[in-house]
């Protein structure tokens with residue numbers, strides 16, 4: 001029997017609740033396909049700060065590197081919120097593990113489950129046919145550039161004005177854009193063959209370089225793929241104006257963060273959006289949403305994005321395409337039968353059957 005080692009990072013807030021449902025589904029898949037998933041668990045985020053004083057303990061990165069794939073739930077919460085640059089933040093754990101594992105490609109599929117069409121704030125005819133893949137650069141740009149904060153006296157005098165001063169740096173190297181562009185073109189070839197490359201080339205130097213490199217790779221190696229540049233502000237607008245026109249959307253790190261939350265809303269809830277973070281080694285799978293501290297511990301969180309991230313793991317790390325399809329079909333079936341967690345329920349649809357987090361996981365397993 002094949003055994004895969006999965007490193008679980010439950011994190012904070014609703015993390016432990018939703019990851020349990022991901023594990024439930026993995027175990028069921030393992031049973032059906034004769035695979036064995038072996039789990040280790042490690043600390044990341046706020047819980048790691050409480051226990052070890054740092055959001056990404058060395059042992060966690062080691063455990064992740066020693067596994068075949070990492071399943072992460074969510075990190076963060078008001079307990080650890082701070083604007084003090086010297087205090088640890090849970091998000092540093094997330095950014096640290098992305099960097100530490102070299103996960104430069106972040107895939108965020110946006111799809112519509114037909115029975116959830118009502119959950120979107122957009123009109124049904126607008127979201128009809130939406131099926132896009134956001135390819136977000138994940139280890140460069142503003143997130144990882146040099147940054148600094150200067151307090152009153154140090155900051156004073158720069159322009160004759162007193163007060164604090166701070167900066168963040170947006171920097172990209174050619175190889176970083178080169179490799180993410182290839183990922184996007186490869187993804188497009190397996191899909192509808194169209195790439196929108198997002199930038200702000202009318203203002204930013206990094207964007208002008210981004211555009212040049214993306215076009216060079218396209219012209220030399222991927223001329224069969226349709227490529228269109230789109231400015232990030234216009235993209236934000238077109239995503240809700242004509243979302244079905246997008247196939248693959250490639251963006252730098254920060255733009256991708258913002259646009260993927262927007263795109264999630266097209267599908268009705270951020271609770272439905274999964275993600276895969278890939279590099280040259282171990283990959284990491286996580287929902288695109290956060291730790292939802294306001295509903296943590298209540299058993300009402302939506303585990304579907306976590307379960308969909310398990311699906312992406314089966315697909316990308318283990319090439320178990322049948323199992324991945326099973327999960328897709330099972331989720332569709334459960335939703336078609338009217339089962340909803342609170343976030344995707346529609347008050348005007350009396351046939352909706354509201355269930356909690358664990359029950360939703362059970363239903364997916366029953367329908368596998």
Ligand code: IPM
Nearest residue numbers: 076091094095257260288290
């Ligand atoms: C995401 C999240 C993270 C990000 C935060 C929690 C650091 O918003 O995965 O989209 O900005 O990348």
Ligand code: MG
Nearest residue numbers: 257258261288
């Ligand atoms: Mg985000």
